[in-house]
Amino acid sequence: MREWLTSWRFLVSRRWFGFFLVVLLLGVGTWWLGEWQFGRLDDKQERNAVIEANAHEDPVPVGEVLAVGEPVAPQEEYTVVEATGTYDVAETLIVRYRTRDSAPGVDVVVPLVLEDGSTLVVDRGWLAYDGRMADAADAAPPPPAGEVTVTGWVRVDGEGDSTRVSDGGMRAISSVEVGEALDKEVLGGFVELLTEDPESATALEPFEEPDTGEGPHFFYGLQWWFFGILAFGGFGYLAWDERKNGPRGERRRRGTTED
Incomplete structure (x- = not known):
């Protein structure tokens, strides 16, 4: 167990801690943007319900x-x-x-x-x-x-x-x-x-039926959340890769020395 914990010790370094903060901020941002899109979808659905209830009475x-x-x-x-x-x-x-x-x-x-x-x-x-x-x-x-x-x-x-x-x-x-x-x-x-x-002699172009489409908000919300998951997934993969193979800089130096 101790050896296992030691192998992940690099995560508390300044470099990885800063990296994690960036990923965390990105995750919070994408979560908020997804919630914003789903909120817009809720607003659109509420407006559509009003239109459907009123427009043809x-x-x-x-x-x-x-x-x-x-x-x-x-x-x-x-x-x-x-x-x-x-x-x-x-x-x-x-x-x-x-x-x-x-x-x-x-x-x-x-x-x-x-x-x-x-x-x-x-x-x-x-x-x-x-x-x-x-x-x-x-x-x-x-x-x-x-x-x-x-x-x-x-x-x-x-x-x-x-x-x-x-x-x-x-x-x-x-x-x-x-x-x-x-x-x-x-x-x-x-x-x-x-x-x-009475009707006018020359009519203007009438108004079109109100739009009751829901727009792309649902898929945009999922897209933002997917980006957040991708950011954390990328962080996890890079951490696992460094634990297994060492820092990438050292790998490049080792490769140059071997050449």
């Missing part, structure tokens, strides 16, 4: 889901709502740099003023466009005039600098930023248009 009145100044509850996203009002075409905004199948374009956002005076932010759809962004709103086909009833998917507000409204547009939609820019009382969240009654 009959529409409900918008007031049952959205309220002025109130954020959208996560479990309410993709609920189909119905609202009646009048489009404020003069306040049309665009969401810049929205591509489809590599084609440049924009989303067209028009506030819908409801009967109670509040405003619903409606993303009416996609417009193929590669001109000056300042002219995009003018290039969009107009929505129906007069009173119109719309249905659409409820979406959560975007966050960050991309939601800031400037020069008639933004990179992502936030009802808060739109309300401040237009000086209107807006309902929290926004709606991606599904139907209009």
Whole structure:
């Protein structure tokens, strides 16, 4: 037993202790990255469950889901709502740099003023466009005039600098930023248009079905954990090799002397 322990004594050397710390840090890092990927998978599955529960149900009145100044509850996203009002075409905004199948374009956002005076932010759809962004709103086909009833998917507000409204547009939609820019009382969240009654003379490209795929997170998580196992396995192999054959540097020197 004593001889066996002595044969592994090199593991407490500075070189091997430092090597072990590097492998340990690598293992902790790969474990954390794997957990992060599995956490993203859980988030995706929760979101998919919300979409599947809400996206294809009959529409409900918008007031049952959205309220002025109130954020959208996560479990309410993709609920189909119905609202009646009048489009404020003069306040049309665009969401810049929205591509489809590599084609440049924009989303067209028009506030819908409801009967109670509040405003619903409606993303009416996609417009193929590669001109000056300042002219995009003018290039969009107009929505129906007069009173119109719309249905659409409820979406959560975007966050960050991309939601800031400037020069008639933004990179992502936030009802808060739109309300401040237009000086209107807006309902929290926004709606991606599904139907209009009456219909517009020229329709924008409708929204695609929400993506309910789970992505590669499961396999990425396994991949990170495999890298961690590989690191510890490599450490064990190198330790076993040195115990059996001695330090590699000494082996090279012995080989040179023998030559």
